[in-house]
Structures are given as C-alpha cells and as structure tokens.
Amino acid sequence: MSTTVFVNDEYEHDDRWTAVDAYGVSNLHTKEKSNEILNEALHHIQDSGMPDDSTYPAFGKFLALHARSVKAKHILEVGLLGGYTAIWYLLQIPDARVTALEISPLHSKVSSENAQRAGVADRLEIITGPAVESLRKIKSEVASGIRPKFDFTFIDADKENNWAYFDYAADLSNSGAPIVVDNVIRKGWIVLDEHVNEPPVAGAREVIEKAGNDPRVDSCLLQTVSEKNYDGFLYALVK
Ligand SMILES: C[S@@+](CC[C@H](N)C(=O)[O-])C[C@H]1O[C@@H](n2cnc3c(N)ncnc32)[C@H](O)[C@@H]1O
DSSP, rough: SSOOOOOTTSSOOOHHHHHHHHHHHHHTTSSSHHHHHHHHHHHHHHHOOOOOOOHHHHHHHHHHHHHHHOSSEEEEEETTTHHHHHHHHHHHHHHHHEEEEEHHHHHHHHHHHHHHHHHHHGEEEESSOOOHHHHHHHHHHTTTTSSSSSSSSOSOOOOGGHHHHHHHHHHBBBOOOOEEEEEGGGGGGOOOOOOTSSHHHHHHHHHHHHHTOOTTTEEEEEEEEOSOEEEEEEEEOOO
C-alpha cells in the first residue's frame, strides 16, 4: 500500500524531500505491522472527506519513538484530526494512554473508528470541544488529584492558540516531559515581513518568543523538510 495518500497544492514540494521520505519509509517502516494499520487510518481519514493535515509518517514515528524514549505513560495531544499520531504513540508504547483534544465531532468520530480498528481504543480518551475549555477542566482535575500530569505533549491544532496550549501544557507536565509544537516554521514565513502578521504565523512567533522567556522550560526550534512541506517544530523540555 502506498504511503503517500494525499496531494495538497498548499504544501511546498521538492522531489528530493519526497524521495528521501519514501526511501526512509521503505527501509524503516514497511516491515512493521503498524505501517499497514497507520496507512489504513490515513485512508479512512481521506475517505471521510477530512483535510490532509495528519503528520507525515517519519514525523509520526519520530514523535512516538521519542515519547517511548522518555517512557511516557500519559500523553496529551491538542488537535487529533483522525487519530494518526495518537495511534502511533499507542502502538509504540503498549502501556501509554493518550488524552486527545479535538473540536470537530466528525474528527473525533473518525479517530475513534481508527483507534478501534488499530486495537487501541481503550487507551485513547477523546475530549470533543474547544481545546482551551478542555484544558481548563483538565487543569482542575489535575489539581484535585483525579488526573495525572502528562509525560509528553504534542500541540497541533489552531495555530492562533499555540501559546495558550503551551502555557497549559507546561503547567500540566511532569518534570522532564517534552512539549512539541508543530508547524511553527511555516515555509520560513515566521521571519518574512510580508507574512509575520498572518494569524497562524503570528501564533507561531508568539509561542516561540514566549517559550524563550518562560522559566518553566528549555526550548529550541527545529526546521524540517518532508514529502509534505518545509516546516518545523518548537521543542521544549519541562524543567
Ligand atoms: C493538524 S490537525 C491534527 C493532526 C494530528 N495531530 C495528526 O497528525 O494526526 C489539527 C486538528 O486540530 C483541530 N482543531 C482546530 N481548532 C481546534 C480547537 N480550538 N480545539 C480543539 N481542536 C481544534 C482540527 O479540527 C484538526 O482536527
């Protein structure tokens, strides 16, 4: 089964990036059973008419391996879409649980179906609604001891709220927990004057600049190219 199931003209393409991703996937992913499960999830997302916004396979696997390397048991994902990255974590870490925040009832439903097919639905908690509201409730549950803190957070929702999500995640994380904020390079637009005031770009700059002044974390910025785009992520480690 092919790994690339979407083509989206909004993405920046370079044949070398696509070829390198294909080379990496064919050598490092295809022998694993998870590859088929995850490709089926991508097809179900596409067949459900949802956007082509899942992470690309190498990044999904990187996030899951990284969460595994820090022995994450409680993972927070802000922006679930069809559950692609959530299923990556749950397949890589058999005793992990994912709490996923998603605003769209359709996306929650498709994610739940994908998690059922992958055999991980009992470890995926989906909270449907605006993530800021869900995080406010989660924070009070953590404060009252009925919910544990998180060991790994992936922020990948509406970019305008990046900082609000990061701020909650920093408070809701155990010491040593990574926080990854996706899509903050945006084809380099974060440093191009003609783009810096566009809301998603401004949201990327806000979280980068505030993280840099935040005593709760140590952070860096990583650029990536892939079959999907020139983009990248903010990586923070909670002290
Ligand atoms: C980029 S997609 C997430 C992709 C997913 N992390 C993956 O790689 O498989 C962004 C998701 O965030 C959701 N979203 C957008 N605004 C939101 C909000 N205010 N609260 C919660 N979810 C939101 C969208 O509905 C969409 O499903």
